[in-house]
Amino acid sequence: MPTYYPIDETAARRAKEMNSYHDYKPGSATAAYRQEVDKATAIAETQKARVDPMYHEKIDRLLDTYARKLAENINQSHAIAARCPSVLITGPANFPVRKKEKQNRAADANMKEWQEIQGILARIRGVGTAGISSDDENALQKLREKLARHEREQVEMKAINAYYRKHGTLDGCPLLSAEETEKIKAAMARDWRANPKPYESYLLSNNNQTIRSVKARIAELEAKQSSPAPEGWSFDGGRVVMNREENRIQILFDDKPDAGTRSELKHAGFRWAPGQGAWQRMLNQNGVYAAKELTKQWTVSAEQTEITTEQPVSEEPCSEEPAPFSYLQQSM
Known part of the structure; x- marks a missing residue:
């Protein structure tokens, strides 16, 4: 219900x-x-x-x-x-x-x-029909199962190639069923190579690359789970929020950012989400780093503005009153 x-x-x-x-x-x-x-x-x-x-x-x-x-x-x-x-x-x-x-x-x-x-x-x-998303709470389990499957396939392909080199045939190979043996034979018969193998080098290489990629993703997710969850922070004109429910890092502004700021956000991988009222991207190390770089830039600008407005008072009388500083307002 x-x-x-x-x-x-x-x-x-x-x-x-x-x-x-x-x-x-x-x-x-x-x-x-x-x-x-x-x-x-x-x-x-x-x-x-x-x-x-x-x-x-x-x-x-x-x-x-x-x-x-x-x-x-x-x-x-x-x-x-x-x-x-x-x-x-x-x-x-x-x-x-x-x-x-x-x-x-x-x-x-x-x-x-x-x-x-x-x-x-x-x-x-x-859900459940595409690749393994980092949003999936079972991502680590699925990735480990995927890694085990590809590692097993790598061992089997090498063993089948070794059997073929030794015997010159796939008949009797204990790792293959009769149906699998006939399927590989048919593929070898269609191969353009002079001396085809059951599993060519590029297949082993591609599978090995997949194994390395899956291992890297597992390491990344394990590091994310073991490290302390990052907290949000404020900056001049808004704040950064770690929305764990949506698995997104979000930047919220007090007022609508100008065209230049919006361009910077898009360049850093953030996209406007009207449903959230925020600029957001995936909550991961890259997303946190991008948000820190952006907000550091905006915070630095605010600090420089503050320093500029706090000039020491001259002992000499001023003949003309300086115009009020308006850079910050113009940049918002």
């Missing part, structure tokens, strides 16, 4: 009155919301039937996140719709055009957030 989050029926009724002559049907907003959650629940249950039970908890967590964020988005949508009436309700005379434009911009942002929330359904459908 899914968890339903509350829908503000008063705001829903008010939004209806501000935009329609028809009466609001009590409970209709809640019913529509629950219908969408029920659809998401059906998707989640279908995915559970397809994948290993070890993924079920993650699917349930994503479903709950979807239900919670959808309720928040719907309530916000109703609040925005109630800010300014439709021109069909008020008529064109003295219509608050500026207020309506502001409302439309808020509605557009709310719609973008809704689209991001719908993306959670795609994440539910993909």
Whole structure:
């Protein structure tokens, strides 16, 4: 049974009155919301039937996140719709055009957030079917199983090649079934090489590279789990948050950053997430380092500004009062 989050029926009724002559049907907003959650629940249950039970908890967590964020988005949508009436309700005379434009911009942002929330359904459908994500709480276990499988394959391929070198045939190889033997023979017969082998060098090399990559990922995740979890920090104009629930490092600003700052954020791998109200990227060592470099730059600028404004007072009388320093305000 899914968890339903509350829908503000008063705001829903008010939004209806501000935009329609028809009466609001009590409970209709809640019913529509629950219908969408029920659809998401059906998707989640279908995915559970397809994948290993070890993924079920993650699917349930994503479903709950979807239900919670959808309720928040719907309530916000109703609040925005109630800010300014439709021109069909008020008529064109003295219509608050500026207020309506502001409302439309808020509605557009709310719609973008809704689209991001719908993306959670795609994440539910993909659980257990793609590669091993660092977001997965069972990532280490899966990576170790993957490593063991590839190491076993490496040993077997070398042993089969050695058997073929010694006997000149794969018949009787204890590591292969009759079906596997015939399949490898057929592949060797199609090979363009003069003296093909059951497993060519590039196959062994590729598999060995996979083993090294998996080992590196295991070491990275183990180091992340064993090291103290980083904490967030503040900077001039905002703060950095370690959102462990989303596995994201997030940068939140007090005001909208300017174009130059937004460009720096994108260059450092951060992307704007309307649903979170933050610039974010994966919570890992690289993400923490990038955030520290960015905020250090902004903090340094603020400190330099402070030093510049605290010049010693000259003993000589000034004939002209200096203009107030405004670099900080211009750079925000």
